[in-house]
Amino acid sequence: MSNIVFEVKDLCAYYDDHRVLSNVNVKIVEKKITAIMGPSGCGKTTFLRCLNRLNEFSPSFKMTGKIFFKGQDIQTIKNVNEYRRKVTMVFQKPNPFPMSIFDNVAYGLRLMGIKDKHELAWRVQMALEKAALWDEVKDKLKKPAVQLSGGQQQRLCIARALAIEPEVILLDEPTSALDPVATAKIERLLESLSEQYTVIIVTHSMSQALRISDYILFFYQGRLIEYGETSEMVKFPQHEITRQFLTGKIG
Numbered sequence: 001m002s003n004i005v006f007e008v009k010d011l012c013a014y015y016d017d018h019r020v021l022s023n024v025n026v027k028i029v030e031k032k033i034t035a036i037m038g039p040s041g042c043g044k045t046t047f048l049r050c051l052n053r054l055n056e057f058s059p060s061f062k063m064t065g066k067i068f069f070k071g072q073d074i075q076t077i078k079n080v081n082e083y084r085r086k087v088t089m090v091f092q093k094p095n096p097f098p099m100s101i102f103d104n105v106a107y108g109l110r111l112m113g114i115k116d117k118h119e120l121a122w123r124v125q126m127a128l129e130k131a132a133l134w135d136e137v138k139d140k141l142k143k144p145a146v147q148l149s150g151g152q153q154q155r156l157c158i159a160r161a162l163a164i165e166p167e168v169i170l171l172d173e174p175t176s177a178l179d180p181v182a183t184a185k186i187e188r189l190l191e192s193l194s195e196q197y198t199v200i201i202v203t204h205s206m207s208q209a210l211r212i213s214d215y216i217l218f219f220y221q222g223r224l225i226e227y228g229e230t231s232e233m234v235k236f237p238q239h240e241i242t243r244q245f246l247t248g249k250i251g
């Protein structure tokens with residue numbers, strides 16, 4: 001049987017009095033790729049940010065219901081930074097820090113207290129290899145990260161996330177700013193990462209979800225309308241609204 005990494009129970013989310021998620025109940029499977037889909041404004045990003053408590057930075061945000069990460073109610077977690085190390089986020093726009101390629105990847109490791117140069121060096125190399133970027137940057141690790149292409153910057157951000165050895169990688173439309181070649185590289189990377197990590201990705205691209213995801217969560221107007229294996233959902237959507245979305249009639 002598949003292991004469940006997140007169990008979401010009756011999740012409602014609000015910005016001030018505006019309800020943006022309504023009674024979401026879902027279980028997310030470990031070491032698979034889950035795509036979060038739905039029309040603009042349906043609550044995809046809000047849902048993703050609930051999973052690692054990032055919404056807490058929005059003063060108007062409130063939620064009810066519960067989210068369990070491997071059985072633990074995440075609201076009871078005291079060390080939120082440690083939790084966000086395990087459940088890490090990669091954003092839509094590549095956001096390398098204004099420092100060298102090496103220091104970007106080493107950043108989280110140094111925060112974790114790793115100072116030994118050899119350990120930092122091999123951990124940075126490992127993360128860059130996992131992010132399929134090592135061969136492209138191994139001779140310019142001291143160069144500023146902002147000199148990399150957009151696609152390379154996004155893989156650097158993934159390497160930075162991987163360096164701190166997370167269990168779950170949340171990605172919010174990670175390829176929307178990239179060209180098709182860079183997108184294909186990231187998609188291949190995510191497929192290989194899902195052997196070791198749980199990958200949860202917000203995407204607007206149906207073809208991307210079809211190419212890489214094992215499961216789809218389909219949201220509409222703040223409600224989780226349908227959840228299931230990608231191949232099944234695409235062939236046999238259970239709801240008319242899902243069918244309309246899948247066939248491009250809404251979106």
Ligand SMILES: Nc1ncnc2c1ncn2[C@@H]1O[C@H](COP(=O)(O)OP(=O)(O)OP(=O)(O)O)[C@@H](O)[C@H]1O
Pocket residue numbers: 015020038039040041042043044045046047058060
């Ligand atoms: N920080 C915020 N403060 C107030 N309202 C917000 C905030 N963030 C999002 N919203 C509102 O919550 C609703 C859901 O937004 P969210 O970004 O989660 O949707 P989405 O499905 O990810 O949209 P998109 O596909 O356009 O990125 C929208 O009506 C949006 O305007």
